Amino acid sequence: MSAAPVVGVLALQGGFAAHASMLRALGAEVREVRTPADLDGLDGLVMPGGESTTMTLGIEREGLGAPLRAFHAAGRPIFGTCAGLILLDRDHLGLMDIAAARNAFGRQLHSFEQDLRFPDMEGGPVRAVFIRAPWITDAGPGVEILAAVDGHPVAAREGTLLAISFHPELGDDDRLHRAFLELVAQACDDGARICPSPGTA
Numbered sequence: 224m225s226a227a228p229v230v231g232v233l234a235l236q237g238g239f240a241a242h243a244s245m246l247r248a249l250g251a252e253v254r255e256v257r258t259p260a261d262l263d264g265l266d267g268l269v270m271p272g273g274e275s276t277t278m279t280l281g282i283e284r285e286g287l288g289a290p291l292r293a294f295h296a297a298g299r300p301i302f303g304t305c306a307g308l309i310l311l312d313r314d315h316l317g318l319m320d321i322a323a324a325r326n327a328f329g330r331q332l333h334s335f336e337q338d339l340r341f342p343d344m345e346g347g348p349v350r351a352v353f354i355r356a357p358w359i360t361d362a363g364p365g366v367e368i369l370a371a372v373d374g375h376p377v378a379a380r381e382g383t384l385l386a387i388s389f390h391p392e393l394g395d396d397d398r399l400h401r402a403f404l405e406l407v408a409q410a411c412d413d414g415a416r417i418c419p420s421p422g423t424a
């Protein structure tokens with residue numbers, strides 16, 4: 224991909240601003256997404272952490288469900304983190320063949336950090352910040368589990384979808400956002416859509 228990727232961040236609620244600054248620092252052009260029209264022209268989308276119930280209501284209110292499914296069907300990558308992982312699952316947008324349990328580490332356990340090793344990731348383990356995090360309780364055969372805590376999957380990939388339970392936008396380790404931008408570049412190379420090229424707006 225020769226021009227900067229255009230990446231949307233779902234901005235109905237939650238931690239979208241930190242995702243936006245991390246993506247911008249990596250050279251992406253970032254747009255906040257609140258309505259279906261905001262999806263036009265995006266190469267990929269991040270769904271942040273926050274409150275999955277509030278975000279689900281916002282998606283319904285704005286009529287974003289079908290456009291998000293079409294976005295995925297067009298081969299454009301989506302990165303769901305924490306509440307964003309929940310939105311991807313079978314019971315919410317139904318984009319990813321996973322079931323997620325909300326607040327799976329327990330409501331009392333507000334947050335914790337843990338080192339996680341990701342396959343094919345250079346630079347050592349990721350220091351993962353979990354905040355009232357979900358985990359994946361079931362995954363279909365097309366889903367690759369990338370990391371787990373005590374045997375519970377907390378990171379997974381299925382085709383153009385990347386889902387993680389924790390908050391990669393906190394701190395300064397940008398490797399998961401880099402991995403997502405690689406997915407975006409690859410989707411463009413695969414011809415999923417008309418990708419930006421120099422000189423086209």
Ligand code: GLN
Pocket residue numbers: 271272273274275276304305306307309325326354355356357
């Ligand atoms: N517990 C939240 C939910 O179920 C997710 C927490 C988060 O995104 N940090 O929506």
